[in-house]
Amino acid sequence: MKSLLAVAFALLLTACASPALRGTGDLGIVIERASGSVAIVDNSARAVLARVEGLGDLSHASVVFSRDGRYGYVFGRDGGLTKVDLLERRITKRIIQAGNSIGGAISQDGRLVAAQNYQPGGVKVFDAQTLELLADIPATFGDGKQTSKVVGLADVPGNKFAYALFDAGEIWVADLSQPREPKVTKYRNIGSQPYDGLVTPDGRHYMAGLFGEDGVALIDLWKPEQGAKKILANYGKGAEKLPVFKMPHLRGWAVAGGRAYLPAIGRHEVLVVDTATWQEVGRIPVKGQPVFVMARPDGRQIWVNFAFPDYSHVQVIDTLEQKVVQTLAPGKAVLHMEFTPRGDNVWISARDDNRVVVFDTASFARLAELPAQNPSGIFFTSRAARIGF
Amino acid sequence: MNAHANFGRVLAILVSCLQATAFAMAADPSPERARELVRMVRQDCGSCHGLTLKGGLGPPLLPETLREKPAESLRYTVLLGRPGTPMPPWGAFMNEAEADWIVRQLMQGFPEETR
Numbered sequence: 001m002k003s004l005l006a007v008a009f010a011l012l013l014t015a016c017a018s019p020a021l022r023g024t025g026d027l028g029i030v031i032e033r034a035s036g037s038v039a040i041v042d043n044s045a046r047a048v049l050a051r052v053e054g055l056g057d058l059s060h061a062s063v064v065f066s067r068d069g070r071y072g073y074v075f076g077r078d079g080g081l082t083k084v085d086l087l088e089r090r091i092t093k094r095i096i097q098a099g100n101s102i103g104g105a106i107s108q109d110g111r112l113v114a115a116q117n118y119q120p121g122g123v124k125v126f127d128a129q130t131l132e133l134l135a136d137i138p139a140t141f142g143d144g145k146q147t148s149k150v151v152g153l154a155d156v157p158g159n160k161f162a163y164a165l166f167d168a169g170e171i172w173v174a175d176l177s178q179p180r181e182p183k184v185t186k187y188r189n190i191g192s193q194p195y196d197g198l199v200t201p202d203g204r205h206y207m208a209g210l211f212g213e214d215g216v217a218l219i220d221l222w223k224p225e226q227g228a229k230k231i232l233a234n235y236g237k238g239a240e241k242l243p244v245f246k247m248p249h250l251r252g253w254a255v256a257g258g259r260a261y262l263p264a265i266g267r268h269e270v271l272v273v274d275t276a277t278w279q280e281v282g283r284i285p286v287k288g289q290p291v292f293v294m295a296r297p298d299g300r301q302i303w304v305n306f307a308f309p310d311y312s313h314v315q316v317i318d319t320l321e322q323k324v325v326q327t328l329a330p331g332k333a334v335l336h337m338e339f340t341p342r343g344d345n346v347w348i349s350a351r352d353d354n355r356v357v358v359f360d361t362a363s364f365a366r367l368a369e370l371p372a373q374n375p376s377g378i379f380f381t382s383r384a385a386r387i388g389f
Numbered sequence: 390m391n392a393h394a395n396f397g398r399v400l401a402i403l404v405s406c407l408q409a410t411a412f413a414m415a416a417d418p419s420p421e422r423a424r425e426l427v428r429m430v431r432q433d434c435g436s437c438h439g440l441t442l443k444g445g446l447g448p449p450l451l452p453e454t455l456r457e458k459p460a461e462s463l464r465y466t467v468l469l470g471r472p473g474t475p476m477p478p479w480g481a482f483m484n485e486a487e488a489d490w491i492v493r494q495l496m497q498g499f500p501e502e503t504r
Contacts, residue, residue, distance in 0.1 A: 059445075078443075100444060118446070243470055244477055247446065352432075
């Protein structure tokens with residue numbers, strides 16, 4: 001009896017000493033852009049679990065996740081690449097890989113992390129485990145001495161990365177199946193000033209929005225020999241060129257029910273495009289210049305946030321009705337939105353109110369408010385399982 | 390020749406003093422408005438130029454990168470934007486004196502946000 005008690009006591013001690021086992025499927029990272037920290041959050045408990053500091057300049061920071069959802073790779077504006085352990089709630093490894101960076105991607109097999117850089121312009125590829133540099137692909141163009149800023153980096157099937165060269169007007173697809181010997185296919189003259197890009201959820205089409213002219217460059221990755229073509233010749237065009245107070249983000253481009261919903265440039269509209277023909281089939285008026293246009297995972301709703309000065313609102317489009325059905329005011333300076341994996345909730349960051357607000361997407365009820373310091377991007381680990389995220 | 394060069398230098402200094410005086414005489418925004426402008430530059434301009442203003446899709450806005458540029462042309466870049474580039478006009482959100490104040494702060498090293 002005595003020994004049994006002793007064993008029970010020992011078990012109890014062990015249980016107290018080590019944290020409870022848990023998965024990472026409902027965890028995520030909120031960027032706190034001014035303080036160089038990230039909050040590790042739990043989207044079931046709707047709670048901040050921990051704050052991890054020391055990540056440098058996080059303006060325009062983004063995160064991709066390891067396949068097991070345990071590690072987040074945070075790309076900072078200052079060229080920092082930080083691997084954060086969501087379970088141990090600490091930085092595992094941090095490097096400064098460039099002077100000025102704008103985001104990154106993780107390969108299909110999860111073994112490679114790629115960063116897209118403004119300065120020096122190009123893409124660098126790292127071992128996801130150790131962050132050892134495996135490949136450096138400068139975005140040289142013209143006489144070969146200039147390098148371009150790289151935008152719109154996306155992972156595409158076949159352990160490839162697709163991206164656009166802002167200054168060169170080119171799209172490159174880098175095949176990293178031999179990580180130390182990248183094979184780059186270059187699509188030239190795709191249009192002027194591609195400013196962001198995305199891959200469709202099926203991994204088939206890579207698109208780059210053009211700022212310097214009207215239209216979108218499209219590559220069918222299943223038929224790469226056909227090259228790039230221009231679609232949506234009216235994309236960006238207006239009676240008068242309206243100023244753009246913040247570049248729209250295409251990563252959020254929503255594809256739902258055979259239609260793509262994209263932010264118009266400069267205009268207060270969301271464009272609706274048929275993904276079979278790539279023709280514009282409609283325009284939905286919204287409150288401001290859209291920045292993120294994101295589909296709820298089931299595709300029934302599209303959530304839109306806006307550029308300065310309309311950035312304190314969020315609107316919801318019903319995809320059956322093809323119109324705005326709800327306008328919300330989550331707080332000042334809404335920068336980003338992220339859906340829980342099956343879309344029951346959406347998390348919205350209100351930078352100037354120092355909070356993240358959680359809404360029920362069916363009733364639009366405000367479920368929770370979490371404190372965060374100048375929050376910008378919100379990233380849940382469910383991205384680990386999605387192409388192009 | 391030396392006298393010539395010296396005269397040129399003195400003239401340049403005089404002119405820059407005059408400019409500085411003219412600038413200093415322009416009314417500074419109220420502390421509250423100044424806070425708003427600092428936040429706007431750090432956060433909204435920062436979405437292209439970087440929170441630390443070291444540049445992004447837009448060029449850096451640091452004293453050393455702006456030193457050679459005339460303040461007046463910077464004022465109009467802020468107010469009217471730069472056609473052919475993504476730089477939009479901000480004239481709807483501030484007046485000339487406020488744009489001048491921002492340019493002056495940028496050239497001196499832009500203040501951090503106070504909270």
